[in-house]
Amino acid sequence: MMLRILACAILLFSATVLSQNVATLRKQAALDQEVTTEPIANEITNDLKVSRNYPMQPPIIPHNIRDYQIDLNVNTCLACHSRRKVTNTQATMVSVTHYMDRDGNFLAAVSPRRYFCTQCHVSQTDAAPLVGNSFVDVKELMAVSKNENE
Ligand code: HEC
Numbered sequence: 671m672m673l674r675i676l677a678c679a680i681l682l683f684s685a686t687v688l689s690q691n692v693a694t695l696r697k698q699a700a701l702d703q704e705v706t707t708e709p710i711a712n713e714i715t716n717d718l719k720v721s722r723n724y725p726m727q728p729p730i731i732p733h734n735i736r737d738y739q740i741d742l743n744v745n746t747c748l749a750c751h752s753r754r755k756v757t758n759t760q761a762t763m764v765s766v767t768h769y770m771d772r773d774g775n776f777l778a779a780v781s782p783r784r785y786f787c788t789q790c791h792v793s794q795t796d797a798a799p800l801v802g803n804s805f806v807d808v809k810e811l812m813a814v815s816k817n818e819n820e
């Protein structure tokens with residue numbers, strides 16, 4: 671019993687400390703306060719793919735996706751990006767990982783866990799990063815020891 675009370679006290683304490691240091695998108699405004707929100711970022715729909723920051727990053731979408739339906743019956747994205755359609759559409763084929771189930775078996779169709787494309791792929795925007803970071807792309811590091819395969 672004592673232990674539980676102690677655990678609760680520690681949890682409460684750390685929650686309080688953390689909530690003081692973490693800036694939220696609402697800029698730490700009280701719950702009953704309204705904050706002025708940033709304007710919505712502009713989508714970039716110039717059809718130019720941008721390079722990925724790391725190989726396993728879901729590429730961001732370089733074109734308009736407004737009103738592209740993705741539900742039980744229709745997946746508009748696959749109408750262009752599926753393996754069978756890409757010759758006609760010249761869209762990038764969804765990668766092989768999208769046809770794999772969680773055990774690594776290949777399926778004939780896009781795996782259900784990769785069906786809702788916009789769960790992972792977002793549109794390109796001109797939005798500034800919400801928080802700063804010191805991430806360095808591996809290719810910057812490689813530039814130091816010039817790689818001939820590049
Ligand atoms: C009308 C055909 C079409 C539809 C529908 C379509 N795309 Fe595309 N997509 C393309 C083409 C073509 C490209 C190549 C770049 C360009 O022309 O915009 C592309 C590029 C992309 C890329 C960039 C790939 C890379 O390697 O950088 C992503 C991600 C993407 N689309 C996701 C989607 C998603 C998600 C949807 C559905 C919400 C979708 N697309 C619907 C044709 C389409």
Ligand code: HEC
Pocket residue numbers: 725726727728729745747748751762763764765766767768780783784785786787788789790791
């Ligand atoms: C669970 C997250 C997730 C979902 C859902 C998802 N993707 Fe991806 N996608 C990724 C990741 C991660 C990559 C990059 C690594 C890879 O190829 O697996 C990628 C890569 C891609 C690429 C680039 C392939 C290449 O070889 O350059 C395209 C195009 C793409 N996805 C389209 C789609 C479309 C269309 C859908 C919906 C049918 C979709 N993705 C659903 C995570 C996802």
